Amino acid sequence: MSALVAALRIARRTAWRSRGRSALIMVMIGLPVLVITGVFTLTETMYVTAREGVVAELGTADARLVRTPEGTVLRQQPNGAGWSRGGGDGTAAPELGSAEVAALLGPGTRLVPFSTGVLRLGAERVDAVETDLRDPLTRGMLALTEGRFPAAREVAVTPALGLRPGDLLRPSGAAPLTVAGVVEHPHRPSLREVVGPDLPLEPMDDGFSFSRYGPGWLADTAEPVTWVDVPALNAAGLYVTSRAALPDSPRSLVRFSSLDVQHTVGLGAMVIMLVLETALLAGPAFAVGLRRRRRELAEITAQGGSARHLRTIVLVDGLVLGGAATVVATLLGVGAGVLGAQVAARWGGQVGPAEVPWAPVLGVATLGLITGIAAALVPAVQAARQDTVTVLSGRASGVADRPGWPLAGAVLVLAGLGATVVARRQPGLVWVWASALLVMIGLVVLTPWLVRCTGRVATRLRLPLRMAVRDAVRHRSRTASAVAAVMAVTATVVAMGIGAHSEFMDQRDAYTSARPTGTLAIWGGPMGDATWDRLRAEAVRRLPGVPLAAGYHAEDAQGHRYALRYKVRWNGTRTRRTAAIGDQALLRLLQGRHDPRAAAALASGKAVVFDPAAVRDGKLALRASSTSGPARRLEVPAVAATPAGEHQGGALLPRALVERAGFATAERQLYAMHQPPAGSTLARDLARVTPRVTVASEQGYRNVPEPGLWGWLAGALVLVVGGTLAATRLAAADMRPDRATLLAVGARSGTLRMVVAGQALYISGLGALVGLVAGTVTGVALTRPMTTHGAGDPATIAVPWPFVIAVVVGLPALATVAALITRTRLPLARRLV
Structure with a gap:
């Protein structure tokens, strides 16, 4: 019998014997495969091409x-x-x-x-x-x-x-x-x-x-x-x-281009991060199996097995569990995608024939298999290095640090930080994420050293926490994997939170309108005076008791309609605005009050401007443009005034000023502070007079602030708490002799629970703190490509503090509480006399 076949038989037997641990590993490896496969299948099935429809x-x-x-x-x-x-x-x-x-x-x-x-x-x-x-x-x-x-x-x-x-x-x-x-x-x-x-x-x-x-x-x-x-x-x-x-449309929505450098780098970074995160989460579970099987592996060595044989046995565990998880997850993902498309279509949208994008789905399945092997890689190396005599005698193996690893980790972190500084000024988010991945790998390499350094605080802690921290330091290979997993999740979620919140705040600040929120506008297109009179009479009839302020358009002697526009920088973006033409009634509507200074300026023939940056030396530069006539440049006297809304801009020109510039004015606009009720037929009623009418209602900024952030928090909850509890369970198994000693000398169950909870608090707390620092650096770097719109536009940096506190403080606290309810009573251990 070959060594590989024997390793496969051992792996199958071990997986069946430890069904709980095997199920946990399969869930950790298979869940990303299931989700991604389901999304691919659902997207492909819900897309109906022109030929299919x-x-x-x-x-x-x-x-x-x-x-x-x-x-x-x-x-x-x-x-x-x-x-x-x-x-x-x-x-x-x-x-x-x-x-x-x-x-x-x-x-x-x-x-x-x-x-x-x-x-x-x-x-x-x-x-x-x-x-x-x-x-x-x-x-x-x-x-x-x-x-x-x-x-x-x-x-x-x-x-x-x-x-x-x-x-x-x-x-x-x-x-x-x-x-x-x-x-x-x-x-x-x-x-x-x-x-x-x-x-x-x-x-x-x-x-x-x-x-x-x-x-x-x-x-x-x-x-x-x-x-x-x-x-x-x-x-x-x-x-x-x-x-x-019929227009030709591609069947598959999931396509990858090898010629797009940014796309390739982004895809590679996503794959590496997915494999790294899943391997870190599943690693402690494989380490549990290694702890329980170390005597079995030592006996294989005593009977002539080599270090290569031990590595093969543990790696085949990852192959068997990763393969099984991938097959099951792929089948469930395809089924969930097809079924989900049918369900989603019942709630809205459309659904076509069941379609599976096999190329990306098989790629994801291969990725899941590689992840299973990668998760078993560190335990496989540890198995090959264990001391047979020490294990067979029942003593704990010593932990030896590799002296070059902290230096290598520091170099990677510094290189990643330098790359982040450069990537922050590049267009797109791909380079920032690639630099963040370099920082994250460096921190993973540094984690055992961080665990050893933070273990020095154990002397100042109470007995249960002191035992928990010292045990975590003593088993750094086990602890580092769980801490690194929590760190990676926290860093990713915090970075996404800062980037998304900064983008939302930038969009909110960038929102601008030429009218106050709640304004109803009726604009007439090219039409004669008689048609406008009928349209205005119909608007008055349909809006009884609503005061209407008139607006005017400008045209030259040949009847060419002109728009009077100016440019201004708003929230870092160069914005072009169209100046309105009107009288005192329209000015009161735009300001939401009576402003004597602005009213006097308008009456004296000056423009009233709500963008102070557009007024220079008491002048407003305008460009009169038309689709059928030559463009002109004007410079008119202007004063700055305060509008009704915070995000409101624009300008109002008096009719006399426009007419002095050589244009004729004609009333073609109506404005009112009025919100039509739901189901209003105003637009249809006015369209019966002439189809050349536009009815618009200013609703203000309507976006909901970052609804996706709390979805990220839910995902982080599953990963952080699940990974922490897996590592805590391993720690509880390793500390069985110490806990049995505490129980023998009369320790209370609360003390035993505190020891287990201390492990959870230490793992999740250290990972969350390191992840907070790494995520903040990446999140700040993301804000520049996400919120800037030009070379001179500063980035908007906004931290969602409730979200960050929930991730960095709430998740470790929740993991600690979950560990507190872990069963801690042990049977009295047998002792050698």
Whole structure:
């Protein structure tokens, strides 16, 4: 029998005999593999390519055509679509009918009406499709799960609406519709949609998308509709989705490029960090097995086994457990990803056919196998160096430090710190993380020396803690692995916390608006005075009792519309603002109060500027630009004033000042301190007067502060507490004779618990403190590429103190409390007399 086969049999037998320890190792190695594999599979399954979704989009039709609003200039290309609004006075243009569209597509074309919009059900609005699902062209778009497809005055609904066949649907302002059937979208099970041949559709006001909303048709053509035919259809005001002109999209979302240096370095750093962290966490568990098997290994040596044989036996343990963990985790990850995609789609989103990106999944599985072997590497070296006579006589083995390791660790740490200083000024985060990895490896090498140095404080501690610290120092190889694991987790989480919080604070400080929070703005596009008067009258009617402040636009003698803009640096970023034109009413709205000084300046023909840095020597430099006329540069008298909001900027120009510069002014804007209620139809009501109107509401900065930080804290909780308890369990096993002696001389159970808890506190506390220092250095370095926007922009550094305290203080405290409840009663040990 070969040595490898014998080692495999021994490893299998040992794994089965110590099932608890084997399960712990498999969980530590397999959990990252399961999570990453599940994420890859879920992402791939939830991504529906254009080819996969073509049946749900077109049924059996060759193309879908959507009629765009009048005045729209549409340009579709294989890589996307661009559109703009043309000029005019808001008058409607002739719309194409079915006959004209069929003529554009050629002889033999058959069209089926297919219009999308929304249906109002009281205060609720749901997506709706007006088409006949009984037509063969719609086959495959929706699957019938209950009832039948609807006929006239009937509808089909998706399951998310909670209706059954025979129920009544009551659209606002229309006769009730009978539910004939329940249908389900093949890729969007959470979709809330109503489908019927005659629906009272309402157009979409916001989130407009030609590919989703609008009146149109499904077309069955004699010849495929290709990209050659698209420009002519665009010119006729039709948005085209064709089976023969689908954009090409890659199947796999998980791709790696060997030509991208930053990508390669980042991927390598991530792989090394993952292997290092998992090996450090699983290392103490392998050390537990080595402690329990050292007599068995010594007997193998006594019977002729060599050091190479002992290394092979322990490494094969890692191979067997890592391989088993990888296989199980990969299978569970693939299953969890496919199942998770189905569940996630029920809550929102879409799902396609089950897809597994085998190349990255197999790469992750290989990584898990390597991690298992790496975790067993240090115990394997220790097994090969153990003294056979010492072990067989029952004495504890001495610990010998390697004198060159502290120096090597210090060199790595200093090199990493130097690289961090350089990387901080490089674009992107990859180089900072690569430098942080160098620091982390150096600290791992330094950890045994740190353990030995900190052990000197044991003389000042109470007996239980003194015994715990001295035992930790005496077994530095065991303790260092657990301390390094806690250090790596803490450093990573603290660095991520500082970087993410600094980025959030920078984004919050960088947020700026030209109007106070709570402002409603109505902007009119190119239109005549008569159309604007109708639009203004409709706004006054729809907003009874709401004071409206007027704004104006500037135009030259030829009728070219101009925007008056200036540049200012805001939070380190060069920002371009458009100056408003208005009177005292608009000034009071922008300031939120009456400011006599600003009001007097505006009345005297000066600009009122809310960006003090833009005013130089009492002047504001403006650039008047137009899409159809020559640009001009102006310099106008200005005064700085205080706006209503902290993050508000902008400027207000009096009409007289603009007119003296050679422009004419015309009222085309309305402003009010008013927030429309949810479900407001104001935008749709004004769009009925003219589609060249924009309604906007200033909501202020809305981002939630770092919701992902507490997810990092949860992950750190599992890793820190789990790794600490694994090492504590090993320490408790090693201290069995000492604890038995304490028990024999009458020590209380609380004293025994304090000894075990002292080990947990020492391991987690030392790891957290060292990790705090390393994580702070990396986090501060991350702030520069994450928060700077130019060469002269200083980095924003913000420390999330509650989060850092929870990680550095809370997690060690929690690990200590968990160790306190560990069972400590021991049977009386047998002693030699």
